[in-house]
Amino acid sequence: MPPETWRLAGIIASGAFLSGLDASIVNVGLDTITTQLGTSLSTAQWVANGYLIAMASSLPLCGWTSRRIGAGRLWLACLAAFTLVSVACAFAPTIGWLIALRVVQGLSAGMLIPAGQTALGQAVGPSRLGRVMATLGVAVTLAPALGPVVGGLVIHVGSWPWLFLLNVPVGAAALALGLRFVPRGEAGDPGRLDRLGLALLSVGLPVLVWGFTRWGEEGAFGRLDVAGPLAIGVAALAAYGVHGRYSASPLLDLRLFRNRAYRAATLTAMFSGAALFGAGLLFALYFQIGRGADPLASGLLLIGASVGTVVALPFTGRLVDRYGGGPLALLGGLVTVVTTVPFALLDLDAGEWIVQVLLFARGAGLAAAVMPVMTSAYKAVTASQLPDAATQVNILSRVGGALGGAIFAVVLASALGRGPEPAFHTAFWWLVGASALGTASAAWLTLAERAPDPAPLQYASRG
CATH class of the missing domain: 1.20.1250.20 (MFS general substrate transporter like domains)
Known part of the structure; x- marks a missing residue:
């Protein structure tokens, strides 16, 4: 290049x-x-x-x-x-x-x-x-x-x-x-601002994310300050789903989801968000509660996963341009699953070198599972549709991360009464499940890319 x-x-x-x-x-x-x-x-x-x-x-x-x-x-x-x-x-x-x-x-x-x-x-x-x-x-x-x-x-x-x-x-x-x-970039007429859509999304998305972040707190179930935001967020986003389908000029064009490859890529991005961003909290707690590290030491110990990602990303970039994002995301998902399973089996006092090797390999797997999926989504649309695609992919990845983090925190908190080790084993099995779902959706993406839509979907200008 x-x-x-x-x-x-x-x-x-x-x-x-x-x-x-x-x-x-x-x-x-x-x-x-x-x-x-x-x-x-x-x-x-x-x-x-x-x-x-x-x-x-x-x-x-x-x-x-x-x-x-x-x-x-x-x-x-x-x-x-x-x-x-x-x-x-x-x-x-x-x-x-x-x-x-x-x-x-x-x-x-x-x-x-x-x-x-x-x-x-x-x-x-x-x-x-x-x-x-x-x-x-x-x-x-x-x-x-x-x-x-x-x-x-x-x-x-x-x-x-x-x-x-x-x-x-x-x-x-x-x-x-x-x-x-x-x-x-090209400035143009984006059509009339969809004020109702903006109101629904600007309320629904942040309160849903906020509700998810509170979900892991003790006694969260049944609390109005947790259930309320979750209910409002789901209702607002569901209302936008109806509005966006029938509006002549929606804020975010949901017709992009008619493209099979785009649909598969965005679903995979949501699961990948849970496996990457949602798992960050679980691994931080693993080092602090399970292995007795302070917050700064915990942050340093987690860098191994980031190093694995940084090392692998340049290779994934070249490969995704050659083979497509689906096969690479499928391989990355399998690596992520395989390297997460040991955390559900190891003792909390397992050797540090074992943990770091697993984190490094898991980070490399996530490199192949996350960014290639976004690339696949963007390749499935035209240049004029990229603003909507980038926004939608980032929204789903953000929601996936918040939902994953909330679920893992709830599972961990509910199991801590049995002791730290069985609690973390249970939480990591849930993370394995989330990673497996991402791998399954990556397989769907691979099939969608091999039998793609005839051309990237194009729609009339909005306005």
Whole structure:
């Protein structure tokens, strides 16, 4: 590939890295923020939660805005806002200001990844998409894993404002390069803004994600503050399903799901989200509760999986362009299942080298199971449909991660009465099941790619 393509992929990956890093870097600094801003830990928790919920809230608008101003322009605007608000967060005088600024930061961060994927896909075309998506995958995978480690080091040697000031040099450099090299994309008439659809998705998605994150708390079943958001989220998303099917100009075009390969890829992306992002919480608890590590050590021990992913991604990018995403996702799913089963069988005092080898291999399997699936989804649609496709794939991956994390936490919490070892064995068997479902859907994707629709679906312009 020409050097300009790698340069573009690297610039856009830097935005994805910042978005993912800030989703986890703050967690280890909440104690310090609580003390220095004179608040309670439950209030300070909203510095993290507000960001994550805002990320989910902004996703539905990404496709429409990309068509309205161009995906590249949207990416640049989001990166500029993210960087400027990072400075403001560092100088927030009160906890209220910090939470409010983190919400604004999350709104911009939520669109960085899908807008970047859209800009990248439209610029490079389908034949090279696998390789450039692998570059983006390194950032998406590595950033959340590095967040707790970097955050712990920052708090150890500095103060909490540096959790946000770290973003500034990277964001400023990426913005300067982006202004010069990122294609702005085609601005056009995206049609009338679907206000009802926006309301349904902007309410349904974040409250559903929020409900899932609370699901693992003790006594969550039957609590109105957990059941309420889940019920509202499901109802709002179901209402959008009906609205989106019959609306002349829906916010997200659900007709894309008529394409068999796209349908299989998005389902696989949801299960992969559970196996990758949902399992992150389970493995963190495994090291902390099961093996007695502190949070910083737990973060360091989890890097083995990220290293496996980073090592494998460049190879998966080349292979997916040659063979398609389905076969690679099927192989990655099988590796993920095989390397997760031992965690459901091993003693909690198993040798560290065994655990790290398994994590490394599991990370490599996830590299083949996650990003190739997204590439398959984007190859199944036309360039003009990429904004909707990128938004939908990211939504389903986010929901899969939240649902998986909630289920694994509930299973673990309900089994801890029998002791840590049987509890973790049970939870890991559930993770094996989720990974197996992802593998089965990858097999479906493989068949769909071998007997594809005659051409990527094309629809009349919306408006």
